[in-house]
Amino acid sequence: MGITNGCVKDTFLLTHPNPNPICITIIQDSRKYKLLGTRTRTRKKAIESNMKPGDMFAHIGSIIASLMFVWAVFQQYFPYQLRNYIEKYTQRCVTLIYPYIQITFHEFTGERLMRSEAYSAIENYLSSKASTQAKRLKADIVKNNQALVLSMDDHEEVADEFKGSKLWWASGKNITKQQTISFQPVTDEKRYYKLTFHKSQRDLIIGTYLNQVLKEGKAIKVKNRQRKLYTNNGSYWSHVVFEHPATFQTLAMEAEKKKEIIDDLITFSKAEEFYARIGRAWKRGYLLYGPPGTGKSTMIAAMANLLGYDLYDLELTAVKDNTELRKLLIETSSKSIIVIEDIDCSLDLTGQRKKKKDKGEEDEGKDPTQTPGKEERDNKNSQVTLSGLLNFIDGLWSACGGERLIVFTTNYVEKLDPALIRKGRMDKHIELSYCSFEAFKVLAKNYLKLESHHLFATICELLVETKMTPADVAEYLMPKNASGDAELQLKSLIEALELTKEARLKAGEEAKEFESSAIEAKE
Numbered sequence: 001m002g003i004t005n006g007c008v009k010d011t012f013l014l015t016h017p018n019p020n021p022i023c024i025t026i027i028q029d030s031r032k033y034k035l036l037g038t039r040t041r042t043r044k045k046a047i048e049s050n051m052k053p054g055d056m057f058a059h060i061g062s063i064i065a066s067l068m069f070v071w072a073v074f075q076q077y078f079p080y081q082l083r084n085y086i087e088k089y090t091q092r093c094v095t096l097i098y099p100y101i102q103i104t105f106h107e108f109t110g111e112r113l114m115r116s117e118a119y120s121a122i123e124n125y126l127s128s129k130a131s132t133q134a135k136r137l138k139a140d141i142v143k144n145n146q147a148l149v150l151s152m153d154d155h156e157e158v159a160d161e162f163k164g165s166k167l168w169w170a171s172g173k174n175i176t177k178q179q180t181i182s183f184q185p186v187t188d189e190k191r192y193y194k195l196t197f198h199k200s201q202r203d204l205i206i207g208t209y210l211n212q213v214l215k216e217g218k219a220i221k222v223k224n225r226q227r228k229l230y231t232n233n234g235s236y237w238s239h240v241v242f243e244h245p246a247t248f249q250t251l252a253m254e255a256e257k258k259k260e261i262i263d264d265l266i267t268f269s270k271a272e273e274f275y276a277r278i279g280r281a282w283k284r285g286y287l288l289y290g291p292p293g294t295g296k297s298t299m300i301a302a303m304a305n306l307l308g309y310d311l312y313d314l315e316l317t318a319v320k321d322n323t324e325l326r327k328l329l330i331e332t333s334s335k336s337i338i339v340i341e342d343i344d345c346s347l348d349l350t351g352q353r354k355k356k357k358d359k360g361e362e363d364e365g366k367d368p369t370q371t372p373g374k375e376e377r378d379n380k381n382s383q384v385t386l387s388g389l390l391n392f393i394d395g396l397w398s399a400c401g402g403e404r405l406i407v408f409t410t411n412y413v414e415k416l417d418p419a420l421i422r423k424g425r426m427d428k429h430i431e432l433s434y435c436s437f438e439a440f441k442v443l444a445k446n447y448l449k450l451e452s453h454h455l456f457a458t459i460c461e462l463l464v465e466t467k468m469t470p471a472d473v474a475e476y477l478m479p480k481n482a483s484g485d486a487e488l489q490l491k492s493l494i495e496a497l498e499l500t501k502e503a504r505l506k507a508g509e510e511a512k513e514f515e516s517s518a519i520e521a522k523e
């Protein structure tokens with residue numbers, strides 16, 4: 001660049017597209033260069049400079065300043081419509097030559113600027129790629145400060161491959177100034193991910209690849225999330241962190257039965273396509289029944305831990321009426337287990353339909369899930385009725401997308417209305433019963449770290465002859481002192497089993513005596 005009469009010339013003309021160039025004045029101020037823009041007509045007056053020709057810094061500075069200035073002039077002097085027109089056609093021309101397609105996924109979408117599900121799924125999907133490829137990463141802690149999740153920082157790029165096609169994910173952000181009254185400048189950062197791929201792969205990427213990214217991203221999110229236990233306070237759910245340690249490994253139960261339940265749950269959780277194909281909502285109902293202390297609640301916690309689902313513990317007696325019940329149902333999230341414990345105690349749901357039938361009140365063809373009868377309404381303080389509950393389950397099956405399990409527990413299965421537990425509503429009925437020897441061995445392994453012992457044979461015999469719940473057996477296996485002598489604990493269990501056996505025999509004899517005296521009295 002030569003400077004004649006204080007004017008910038010020559011080199012500039014090489015880089016400047018305008019034949020009547022806009023002159024950029026560069027005034028060397030000690031070591032820094034100040035860039036000032038001015039038009040050609042002021043060329044002669046403009047410059048006082050002692051800049052050395054060929055100075056690289058000055059060149060780059062001048063080019064950038066030149067471009068900025070051209071852009072500023074373009075923005076200022078061209079009418080808006082013309083600018084739009086030029087921009088539109090420039091982009092079209094570029095698209096004609098540029099062989100790649102770009103898709104942008106913004107972090108916030110919609111009028112209410114909700115965080116986009118697609119954005120967070122992509123963030124999760126890219127986390128493993130980012131940790132191996134990106135140079136700048138962002139770290140976040142999830143699961144109650146237990147797990148670290150990495151994602152790529154702004155303006156990073158990672159590559160991915162799908163069925164032999166290469167594609168690139170870049171992260172970026174737009175910064176806009178907000179119009180608020182504040183002493184500090186308030187800026188609004190809008191992040192996005194941009195996917196770039198060759199236009200020949202359009203169908204493959206938009207169809208299959210993106211679906212897979214969203215699916216995998218959501219699965220990672222579910223795995224990383226801190227699970228919650230929701231309880232209803234009237235018509236509102238409140239939650240705490242769900243951290244129950246129960247698993248199917250620690251659950252005392254026959255191995256075959258346990259495996260069947262685990263298989264059923266895992267099959268359900270992976271059966272999205274199957275349910276869609278057969279036209280059924282992706283839901284499954286479980287009825288757990290058995291005496292108190294046989295592990296019904298423990299099994300629900302183990303189910304939630306196995307599948308990584310949230311738990312909604314629905315207290316029916318706290319729900320005012322059917323409308324409130326429906327509202328609660330709609331607020332439950334996907335990948336959750338909705339639990340109604342002790343369904344027989346929650347409401348008087350036991351014989352209402354039978355009573356109505358006896359009185360001939362119910363039409364043969366009438367849908368049982370329709371409007372509640374008077375008896376049902378008058379039964380309890382809570383006005384939730386059997387019909388309401390059936391509607392709740394059927395509504396859950398139809399109104400809410402995403403997978404959900406609903407689990408009822410009861411100590412008295414025979415008391416429940418058959419409509420409530422029919423297949424289709426409660427698909428799987430699981431009986432949890434008194435402690436078997438196989439179940440005892442699981443407890444002994446968990447509590448005493450014993451796989452075999454010479455006292456096991458005696459315990460096996462006694463367990464066949466008596467009825468003791470796993471909860472009671474577990475209580476005898478709890479360490480009673482610091483030494484935690486396993487043999488002592490097994491002996492105390494044997495003692496308790498013998499006492500239970502004696503009590504049972506005595507009760508049997510008394511019952512026999514009572515029966516024979518009743519027969520004698522009749523005669």
Ligand SMILES: Nc1ncnc2c1ncn2[C@@H]1O[C@H](COP(=O)(O)OP(=O)(O)OP(=O)(O)O)[C@@H](O)[C@H]1O
Pocket residue numbers: 250251252253290291292293294295296297298299410411470471472474
């Ligand atoms: N099958 C089991 N395996 C392991 N532990 C068990 C089992 N059953 C009971 N327990 C132990 O007994 C305790 C009580 O069990 P749980 O609350 O699951 O019984 P429940 O069947 O839900 O009883 P309820 O009908 O009274 O609600 C649990 O804390 C658990 O440690």
Ligand SMILES: [Mg+2]
Pocket residue numbers: 296297298341409
């Ligand atoms: Mg329970």
